Amino acid sequence: MSSDVLNIRVENLGKRYEIYAQPADRLKQMVLPRIGRAFGREHAYYKEFWALRDVSFEVRRGETVGIIGRNGSGKSTLLQMVCGTLHPTEGSVAVNGRIAALLELGAGFNPEFTGRENVYLSGLLYGIPENVLRSRFQSIVDFADIGDFINQPVKTYSSGMYVRLAFAIAAHVDADTLVIDEALSVGDVRFTQKCMRYLREFQKRGTLLFVSHDTGAVTNLCSRAIWLDGGRQVMDGSARDIVEHYLAAQHAADRAALGESVTVHVAADAGEPASQESHGMPEDVVDPRKALLNGEASRNLVEVFEFDPERIDSEFGAGAARIVDVQLLDGDGKAHRLIAGGEVADLSIEASVLEPISAPIFGFYVKDRLGQRIFGDNTYVSYHERPVHAQPGNRLRAHFRFRMPVLPNGDYSVDVALATGTQVSHTQQHWIHDAISFKAHESTMRHGLVGIPMHGIEIERVEA
Amino acid sequence: MISAYRLVDPLSPYRALFRHLALVVQMARRDVVGRYRGSFIGLLWSFFNPLLMLIIYTFVFGVIFKSRWSGQVGGHFQFAIILFAGLNINSMFTECANRAPTLIVENTNFVKKVVFPLETLSWSAVGSALFHLLVSTLVLLIIEWLAIGPVPWTVVLFPVVVACFLPFVAGVVWLLASLGVFLRDFKQAIGVITTALMFLAPIMYPKEIIPAEFRNWMYLNPLTAIVEASRDVLVWGRQPAWGILGLYTILSVLFAWAAFAWFERSRKGFADVL
Numbered sequence: 001m002s003s004d005v006l007n008i009r010v011e012n013l014g015k016r017y018e019i020y021a022q023p024a025d026r027l028k029q030m031v032l033p034r035i036g037r038a039f040g041r042e043h044a045y046y047k048e049f050w051a052l053r054d055v056s057f058e059v060r061r062g063e064t065v066g067i068i069g070r071n072g073s074g075k076s077t078l079l080q081m082v083c084g085t086l087h088p089t090e091g092s093v094a095v096n097g098r099i100a101a102l103l104e105l106g107a108g109f110n111p112e113f114t115g116r117e118n119v120y121l122s123g124l125l126y127g128i129p130e131n132v133l134r135s136r137f138q139s140i141v142d143f144a145d146i147g148d149f150i151n152q153p154v155k156t157y158s159s160g161m162y163v164r165l166a167f168a169i170a171a172h173v174d175a176d177t178l179v180i181d182e183a184l185s186v187g188d189v190r191f192t193q194k195c196m197r198y199l200r201e202f203q204k205r206g207t208l209l210f211v212s213h214d215t216g217a218v219t220n221l222c223s224r225a226i227w228l229d230g231g232r233q234v235m236d237g238s239a240r241d242i243v244e245h246y247l248a249a250q251h252a253a254d255r256a257a258l259g260e261s262v263t264v265h266v267a268a269d270a271g272e273p274a275s276q277e278s279h280g281m282p283e284d285v286v287d288p289r290k291a292l293l294n295g296e297a298s299r300n301l302v303e304v305f306e307f308d309p310e311r312i313d314s315e316f317g318a319g320a321a322r323i324v325d326v327q328l329l330d331g332d333g334k335a336h337r338l339i340a341g342g343e344v345a346d347l348s349i350e351a352s353v354l355e356p357i358s359a360p361i362f363g364f365y366v367k368d369r370l371g372q373r374i375f376g377d378n379t380y381v382s383y384h385e386r387p388v389h390a391q392p393g394n395r396l397r398a399h400f401r402f403r404m405p406v407l408p409n410g411d412y413s414v415d416v417a418l419a420t421g422t423q424v425s426h427t428q429q430h431w432i433h434d435a436i437s438f439k440a441h442e443s444t445m446r447h448g449l450v451g452i453p454m455h456g457i458e459i460e461r462v463e464a
Numbered sequence: 465m466i467s468a469y470r471l472v473d474p475l476s477p478y479r480a481l482f483r484h485l486a487l488v489v490q491m492a493r494r495d496v497v498g499r500y501r502g503s504f505i506g507l508l509w510s511f512f513n514p515l516l517m518l519i520i521y522t523f524v525f526g527v528i529f530k531s532r533w534s535g536q537v538g539g540h541f542q543f544a545i546i547l548f549a550g551l552n553i554n555s556m557f558t559e560c561a562n563r564a565p566t567l568i569v570e571n572t573n574f575v576k577k578v579v580f581p582l583e584t585l586s587w588s589a590v591g592s593a594l595f596h597l598l599v600s601t602l603v604l605l606i607i608e609w610l611a612i613g614p615v616p617w618t619v620v621l622f623p624v625v626v627a628c629f630l631p632f633v634a635g636v637v638w639l640l641a642s643l644g645v646f647l648r649d650f651k652q653a654i655g656v657i658t659t660a661l662m663f664l665a666p667i668m669y670p671k672e673i674i675p676a677e678f679r680n681w682m683y684l685n686p687l688t689a690i691v692e693a694s695r696d697v698l699v700w701g702r703q704p705a706w707g708i709l710g711l712y713t714i715l716s717v718l719f720a721w722a723a724f725a726w727f728e729r730s731r732k733g734f735a736d737v738l
Contacts (some may be wrong), residue, residue, distance in 0.1 A: 023737040027646035030733060084579045088730045103577055108575065117494050124487045125578055 005096070007177055007207040008059040008082060012091035015053075015077050018079065026317030039392060049077075050076040051115045061176070064208040066214060066222035066239050068246050074231040079181050082209065102166050108445030111155035115146065118154055126173040143255075144168035145191070155252060158175040158300045162235055165190055171198055177207040180213050191272040196221075217241045219371035236408075240371035241314070244433045255318070266402035293326050302339045302404060302412075304328045304438040318431035319391070320357050326416050326435045331401075341406035342453040350397040351418045351430065359387035361426060365415040368432075374412075374449050375405070380423045407440035412437075435453035467583070467717050469572060474717065477724040479582075484584045489545035491584070492591030499592075514600035518607055534670045541611035548604050549689040549698045550667035556597040557633055557687060558658045560589050564637040565644025565651045568674060568734060575734045582731055583724065586637040590630060597626065604698065616701025624694045628709055632686055635723035645737060672700045676687055683708070686716075 020026045025045040026261040036043055052074035056249040059065050066074050080086040081093050083101040109118045119140055141150050144164040157165070162408060177333075199221060200310060202208060212218055218225055218239055225242035229249075235242050307326040330336045331344035339345050349362050365379030379398055390396055396418075413434035419426040468475040481488060500506045502628050526540030527533045533546050541735060574580035580727060601622065605615050644650045665687040682688045689712045693704035 018736060020737060023646045023648060026733050026737045027643070027730075030646075030730060056590065080576070085576055086735055101578070110571065113494060117490075120490060121487075121494075122578070124490060124578060130490075132484055168664075 004060055005061040007061045007063070007096050008209070009055075010058070010078075010082070010091070010185055011056050011093075013052060013055045013078070013081060013088050013093060014090040015074075015081060015086060016053055017049040018084045019042075019049055020046050022319070036277075037077075048229050052081075052228075054091075055228070056234045057233070057236055058417045059227055061096075062203070062205070063224060064203050064210065064222045065219040066218035066225040066242075067209065067211045067228060067236075068213075068218055068225055068242065068249070069228035071226040072230075075228055076103065076181055077231075079179050079209065083179055095177065098126065098168060098174065099179060100170040100173050101179040101181075102163070102170055103179070103181045109162070109166070111153045111388035111448065112153055114153055115144075115150040115157070119169055121172065122169045123442040124168075124343065126175070128173055132241050135168045140165075140168045143171060143194075160191070165215060166319075167191075167195055167198075169257070170276075175206060179209045179211065181211045182213070190199070215247060216372060219243050229372055236266060240367075240369075243371055244314055247429065248314070248433075251428055251431075252316060258425075258427075285296050294406040301441045302341055302345075302407065302438050305436060306335075307436045310320075312367045312432055312435070314433045315431060320355040320420065320429045321353045321360065321396070321418050323353045323416055323418055323430050323432055324347060324395075324436070326414070326432075326434055328438065339404055339438075341451070343403050343404055344401060345404040347362060347400040347402075347414070348417050349418070350395060350398055353394040353396065354392055356389075356391055357420050357429065358389045359384070359420055360390065360396060360429070361419045361421070361423075362396075362400075362401060363417045363419065367413050367415060368449070369411045372449070374407075375417075378417075388454070401424075404452065406453065408448070408451070409440055410442060412438050465705070469583075469724075471725040471728055474721045475637075477631065477720045480581065480583045480724070481587045482620075482696070484581050484587075487581065488584050488587045488591060491573050491588035492595070495592040496695075497593050508595055510599050514548075514552075514596075514603040515607075517551075518544055518603060519546055520655065521551075528571050534672050538596050539611070541607065542730055545604060545608050545612070545666060546695060546699055548600075548697040549695045550604045550665070552604065553661045553691050554665065554667055554687060555600070555696050556593045556629075557636070559593040559596065559631050560661070561640060561654055561658050561697075563589055564640035565626060565654055567637065567641040568645045569648075569738065572738045575738050582734070585726060586641060586727075590634050593633070594626070594630070601698070608699070616697070618697040618701050618703060621697040621704065622694060625690060625697060625704060625709070628693075628716060629690045630716075631713075631720035635716070636722035638727035642727045645734050646730075661685055662667055667691055680683040 018026070018029065029045045032045075035044065055067075055074075055078060055383065067077050067078065077086065079101070083093075083099060084094060085094075085101075085103070110121065113121065113131055116137075119137060120133055121132065124130065124138075128136075144150070144161075144167070146161045146164055147158070150165075154162065154165070180199075185324065199208060203221075208221070210222055211220065222239040225239040226236045227242050227246050232452070239430050287391060309324065325348075326333055326350050328339065329346040329348060330339050331346065333346055347364060349364065351360075351362070360385075361378050361380045363376065363380075365373045365376035367373050377400060388396065391400065396448050406428045414436050415431065417428055417431040417434045419431075421427055469479060473479070492665050497508070499508065505512070522540050522544035525543050531543045534541055564586075566591060568575065568582065570587065571580075571582075574582060574585070589697050605619065613696075640650060640654065664682070665685045666674070666682060668685070669686060671682060671692065674682060689705075689708050693709055696702050696704045
């Protein structure tokens with residue numbers, strides 16, 4: 001399947017809602033203005049509301065695109081237009097191939113129909129002939145796993161069952177494009193896992209459009225993301241970048257509501273789909289220990305690329321203090337570019353104070369290539385009984401000493417932050433995305449997010 | 465995409481039917497079966513309902529009122545059967561018209577959640593009403609055969625009569641379904657309108673007893689021509705008035721076309737108000 005085949009093309013898409021005080025006004029609007037115009041009078045029976053405007057993007061076959069934004073930012077409106085249930089007010093949407101949608105709570109089931117009837121009905125709507133549906137019916141029922149409820153009217157279903165069935169159908173209609181809107185948030189863990197497995201399989205052959213508030217799921221699943229706010233397209237780029245900017249803006253907005261100002265510096269190149277490699281430092285870093293460690297295949301080497309204040313990609317914060325240095329040291333407190341997984345590491349974060357602050361909290365997150373947060377911690381609990389106070393000109397340094405987990409091969413980065421306040425309500429003074437990055441090599445670990453040092457691995461023979 | 469059909473094509477209402485035939489059949493079948501779901505004898509109700517009604521008519525009109533149709537011979541059953549032939553047509557229309565204003569409103573999911581060919585809802589409503597009409601007609605023919613004698617050969621023309629009627633009924637459903645979305649008053653008004661149409665058609669009385677100056681006005685009632693034609697073929701054993709039926713068919717098809725076009729034009733507004 002060629003990856004440069006366009007699957008979805010959205011051009012200058014806009015949706016204007018005409019807010020009518022009563023349904024009859026909608027009818028008047030359909031009929032009367034034409035008559036009115038003939039007599040040279042104009043009168044609108046509605047108030048305008050643009051749910052979405054000037055949104056353009058293209059999705060190629062096989063891409064997985066996440067759409068993020070706050071409630072009311074136009075995500076669902078966009079998806080509904082892509083699926084064809086809403087008519088655009090302006091612009092156009094072109095979709096190639098069969099599109100299956102899981103909008104909000106499941107598909108458009110008829111609540112009075114039984115699950116079985118809805119399966120056939122939905123199948124027919126997707127254009128699957130009845131005899132094909134019959135042969136797939138059992139497989140759909142097995143996927144949904146809702147037992148005898150399949151013969152009950154859908155109105156008696158729990159929201160979880162509803163989504164299970166809807167997902168099961170969507171998974172069986174040979175869709176070229178799958179559109180999923182928040183649907184997975186209501187299923188239980190087991191079913192969500194099943195869906196994720198299916199989606200990962202589906203990604204190999206089809207196009208996926210995915211809306212979620214769960215930015216973790218977006219970075220996890222999507223290679224690319226589009227950020228909508230107030231019906232406008234704010235950014236379109238790699239999922240990881242977009243999620244970072246989105247979270248930063250979210251935080252700024254939350255704090256602004258409390259009367260504090262947090263400025264967000266968006267990196268100049270954001271908005272372009274950035275390639276992963278552009279973050280990396282030169283790879284030919286030579287360390288005296290490397291040759292030695294390379295000899296031991298079982299070691300998990302973590303190659304550290306140091307903090308460079310000139311190369312901060314994206315940061316935000318209220319600015320009462322600035323993080324000026326970040327280092328990942330080995331257990332002896334020496335800066336090394338190579339640290340082995342399973343050994344003690346020391347992450348130090350140094351900040352320079354610009355305005356008087358009290359109760360600073362240092363924190364960090366280690367993220368994988370997809371921006372998924374693997375682990376992290378902060379100083380809050382250790383220091384909330386004895387808050388530190390600092391004056392302008394002071395320098396603070398925090399140390400986190402931990403055993404570096406065994407990490408699967410790949411690129412990792414560390415977000416560091418300095419905040420003030422409490423765990424629950426705090427203001428980010430300075431947050432740096434990807435302050436330092438590192439690479440894990442030679443890992444014996446192939447699956448999972450992190451490995452932990454094994455204290456013993458053995459096989460023993462036991463008497464039957 | 466405003467409409468998937470070329471609305472200038474007078475056949476577009478039927479293209480909608482055949483393009484989605486499997487869906488229409490599925491919806492109509494589920495509609496018929498769903499109505500009796502949970503009842504003990506289930507689908508048999510669709511048979512017993514008309515049968516019981518016919519027995520009641522016979523008792524009330526034949527035995528109590530001793531009503532006689534003009535030119536009627538025969539016993540108690542005759543009047544009831546004549547009445548029934550007309551009422552069946554009326555109830556087919558009423559069933560569709562009464563449901564139409566809420567057809568879209570009750571299926572909001574089909575408007576907002578999935579890409580559903582909404583235009584087929586009309587055909588499936590007509591389809592389920594058609595099923596009931598056919599069962600009622602079967603009951604009528606059985607009673608006619610038992611109580612009066614052999615049914616006339618003209619019965620084979622009944623499907624033709626019904627076919628002339630269907631475009632009109634489907635058109636009414638499209639029109640009312642669309643208007644019902646915007647004007648919720650239709651749900652209330654439609655009961656009065658269908659009742660008026662029933663009494664103003666020669667269903668409970670022969671056309672001949674209407675004063676001559678009003679008689680032809682009766683044909684303005686869209687039920688009249690079909691009621692008469694179906695009585696002709698089912699009871700009187702004569703061919704329908706082909707001229708009237710032909711004209712009716714033309715108007716019926718034109719109306720369906722216009723109603724379909726209106727429905728397709730107005731459907732883009734559905735999602736805005738539901």
